[in-house]
Amino acid sequence: MLKINRENLKTSHQLIWFVIDFLMLGLLIINLAFIIFDSIYNFVAIQDLLAENAPVIKEIYHPIHQNFIFYDLIFVSIFLTEFVIRWGYSIKAKVYDRWYFYPFIHWYDIVGCIPVGTFRFLRILRVISIVYRLHQYKVIDVTQTKTFKFFNFYYEAFMEELSDRIVIKVLSGAQDEIRQGSPLFDRIQNEILYPRRDMLSEWMSKRVAEAAQEGYIPNRGALRSYLETRVDNALKQNMELSRLKYLPVVGPTIQETLEEAVGDIVANVIHQILEDLASASNHAFIEDIVNVFLPTPDENHQEEAPNEALINLIIEILDAVKTQVNVKHWRSELT
Known part of the structure; x- marks a missing residue:
């Protein structure tokens, strides 16, 4: 149901024009209904149907139908009078830079x-322009009407489907170009990723440190026990080390001491690596890794083979974007 905002209507400095808009809107609706009815009545079958079932209506309307142009010209004269008045007002108020701009901007008023023939039905454009003007000045709110919501839903659904297909097509084309080694890959690598290499290193450094702190530090004891067990099993399966136990007197002691020492060394090395990753000191290590993926442009041009790791990374990112784009948001509104 279309509601009129009476407060905005009363406080507006264009109250008289809004009143005229409502009057013109009513006349346009009546005139369009008159045109549609006369177009339907123009069929002989309709005239015969009325003659059989509603002869009074046919008897009253038939003279009007024969003089349809005359009655339509009454509406046209009112519309043209209102058009000329508004044109004069626009000249006086200097709404447009030139006095003759008004009829060109409001061409649909003249054509309608x-x-x-069909020019009469172009008066619907004037209905739309009046409704839009009233909505723009917040006298009415068409967005709350069921008709608007109905058409807007299917319009948004159509635009989403269309835009999704276009975006997916473009992204697929970009992936093909990247696989074929087009300049697009070089631009992504040298003009987008490389200038942000420090930012990527900083971000990856923080993420690795957080992951190491959350995953390693709470399980430090269990990890050390697991490493020592695995190293002990590996040493026992080593043939050269197992021969030490055959040495007289000291063989078994040397073997046991060596197993403990190797296990302790391996565990300490792993722990030290994980502790370094969990601290801020991992930045240099992460930066070296990023530099391998994103060498300087001069170094990259000297390489014959393309950076396959970076190509795969970009393609996977585009795949993730395509997956997200392919989500149909409009369908969720149906549930």
């Missing part, structure tokens, strides 16, 4: 006044 042509009382010939």
